[in-house]
Amino acid sequence: MRVPERPDLATGPAPALACRDLVLGHGSAPVLSGLNLTLPPGRTLALLGPSGSGKTTLLHAIAGFVTPMSGSVLLGGRDVHGVPPERRAVGVVFQSCALWPHLTVLDTVAYPLRRAGASGGVARDQAAELLSRLKISSLAARKPAELSGGEQQRVALARALARRPDVFLFDEPTAHLDAHLRTVVLDEIARQRGEGGAAAVYATHDATEALAIADLVAVLHGGGLAQLGTPEEVYAAPVDEQVARLTGPVSVFDGALVRPDWACLGGPLTATVAEVRFRGPHTDYLLSTPRGCVLVRSAGPPEHEPGASVGWTLSRRVTLSPEVR
Numbered sequence: 001m002r003v004p005e006r007p008d009l010a011t012g013p014a015p016a017l018a019c020r021d022l023v024l025g026h027g028s029a030p031v032l033s034g035l036n037l038t039l040p041p042g043r044t045l046a047l048l049g050p051s052g053s054g055k056t057t058l059l060h061a062i063a064g065f066v067t068p069m070s071g072s073v074l075l076g077g078r079d080v081h082g083v084p085p086e087r088r089a090v091g092v093v094f095q096s097c098a099l100w101p102h103l104t105v106l107d108t109v110a111y112p113l114r115r116a117g118a119s120g121g122v123a124r125d126q127a128a129e130l131l132s133r134l135k136i137s138s139l140a141a142r143k144p145a146e147l148s149g150g151e152q153q154r155v156a157l158a159r160a161l162a163r164r165p166d167v168f169l170f171d172e173p174t175a176h177l178d179a180h181l182r183t184v185v186l187d188e189i190a191r192q193r194g195e196g197g198a199a200a201v202y203a204t205h206d207a208t209e210a211l212a213i214a215d216l217v218a219v220l221h222g223g224g225l226a227q228l229g230t231p232e233e234v235y236a237a238p239v240d241e242q243v244a245r246l247t248g249p250v251s252v253f254d255g256a257l258v259r260p261d262w263a264c265l266g267g268p269l270t271a272t273v274a275e276v277r278f279r280g281p282h283t284d285y286l287l288s289t290p291r292g293c294v295l296v297r298s299a300g301p302p303e304h305e306p307g308a309s310v311g312w313t314l315s316r317r318v319t320l321s322p323e324v325r
């Protein structure tokens with residue numbers, strides 16, 4: 001499946017990252033084919049896709065751990081075919097954090113600063129500052145075996161931030177974090193990118209996180225790039241049902257895709273409340289109608305019980321084309 005590049009995001013200085021006709025796999029069968037995309041400096045690309053769709057494989061190809069079957073990866077406008085991982089200007093935060101077992105947390109984060117030429121004292125001071133921002137100062141003297149999964153992730157993130165790369169590669173960097181720490185980490189990622197102008201590729205299963213953090217979203221499924229667009233585009237105009245499901249909650253109602261916020265309670269249409277799901281800031285109602293079921297989101301706590309008859313309004317829908325229904 002070939003998706004046209006977005007010309008509006010492909011102009012200006014050399015892109016931080018470009019993939020050209022990229023085909024990736026681990027053996028004979030490709031996992032991803034015909035991948036074309038361009039990421040300008042300072043922008044964030046979210047990779048969204050189901051388990052096994054190739055998000056990690058793509059990150060590994062950019063980092064240099066996987067050799068493309070064909071096509072090319074360009075970093076800063078330069079084809080990096082054959083360039084080993086340590087000579088690519090990328091900072092990786094992967095699911096298996098691969099922290100060095102013999103180094104303390106402080107030394108782990110200071111190491112890239114030393115390699116970049118900082119003196120021992122300066123490197124340790126800057127590393128301590130990064131640990132403080134990621135709320136892990138108290139762990140400075142510990143070794144990886146003495147850390148929880150979420151703590152290891154934050155150390156790996158601090159190490160990647162210390163490297164000041166041109167491109168950050170994140171593979172589910174908040175997977176082990178609670179909601180508060182997730183915000184701390186996402187804010188820190190955004191702050192560093194703003195300061196340093198680095199681009200980021202961010203793989204996640206979490207549509208809400210992807211839409212919030214990204215300038216561009218690449219939806220991977222079916223062995224390729226199913227849709228590339230801004231968060232608003234992939235949410236408001238998904239190309240098919242699977243893209244719609246991967247980018248947020250959706251109902252298939254009367255041959256069309258309907259987001260929960262495209263319908264509301266009250267209005268001329270009639271339905272029976274089939275299910276009520278309290279979500280904190282809002283409540284989701286699954287409405288049963290003669291033309292199918294539809295999920296409707298309403299601010300505040302539940303106001304209707306299952307079985308109640310309600311009126312509702314449909315304000316927007318994306319009709320599925322016949323070939324993808």
Ligand SMILES: Nc1ncnc2c1ncn2[C@@H]1O[C@H](COP(=O)(O)OP(=O)(O)OP(=O)(O)O)[C@@H](O)[C@H]1O
Nearest residue numbers: 026027031049050051052053054055056057058205
């Ligand atoms: N080292 C490997 N050798 C052989 N096949 C692999 C290897 N790594 C991954 N694969 C296969 O490649 C496909 C893509 O895997 P990948 O890890 O890139 O998916 P993903 O989208 O990151 O999945 P998840 O969300 O579960 O992490 C899967 O079918 C997987 O089984």
